[in-house]
Amino acid sequence: MTTAAHAHQLEKVEAPGAMLTKAAAKTLAVLRVATGFVFLWAFLDKTFGFGYATPSAKAWINGGSPTKGFLSSVEVGPLKGFFHDIAGTPFANWSFMIGLLGIGLALILGIGLRVAAGAGALMMAFMWLAEWPLASGSSNPIVDYHVVYGLAAIVFALTYAGQTWGLGKIWAKLPIVQKNRWLI
Structure with a gap:
């Protein structure tokens, strides 16, 4: 390779959105699984009453109400x-x-991330509205963890984060998913 050709090669820069480094993909995968576990843990604790946020006596399986x-x-x-x-x-x-169960499993497994993103963002929006941080004395009245979790779910879907350390590639090849791309 000539010096000019080599210099030209070095000047090429990928356009934003045209590439995702392996490190970024792995970091998104870890964040995806961790975020999924937040949802799954809430489901498990509310169902079985492990005593963290939900005491055993108020567990769903013991007649308690999760809402x-x-x-x-x-x-x-x-x-x-x-x-x-x-x-x-x-x-x-x-x-x-x-x-909680569906969003948690989808994020952990890396499948159905478009549906999980929509459902997660909607759930977090309703929870934000219920807490109404604008008037409830929140430390940040606009962007709290509900907003961050909702946005994170959207990022996972937009970046195909389920394809790294998840079942996203296999899921995308299923005939039903091929016919209904919104299921990716």
Whole structure:
């Protein structure tokens, strides 16, 4: 290679979005699994009452409600009445728990990340609205962990983060996923 050709080769820079380094892909995979575990752990603790956020006596399998305590204690915000009305209902309990389980497993396994991103962002938006950090004395009234988790789920879907240390490549080859690309 001539000196001029070598210099030209060195000047080539990938356009933003055109590449993801191996280190970045691995870091996203670790973050994806860790974020998935946040959702899965919430599901497991609320289901079985491990005593971290949910005592055994209030576990879902022991007749407790995964949404009643949180939603009935909403004190501020424009949707206060709505959250009080749905607190502890079968619809709220099942939707919340299926969401936690589905989002957690999808992120950990690296499959269905588009669906998980939409569901995760929606769940986090509703939880943000329920806590209403604008008036609840939050240390950051706009960007809290709900916003970060929702955005993280979207990033995982947009970067195909399930293909590194996940089942994303295998999942994408399934006939149903090939016919319904929104399932990727």
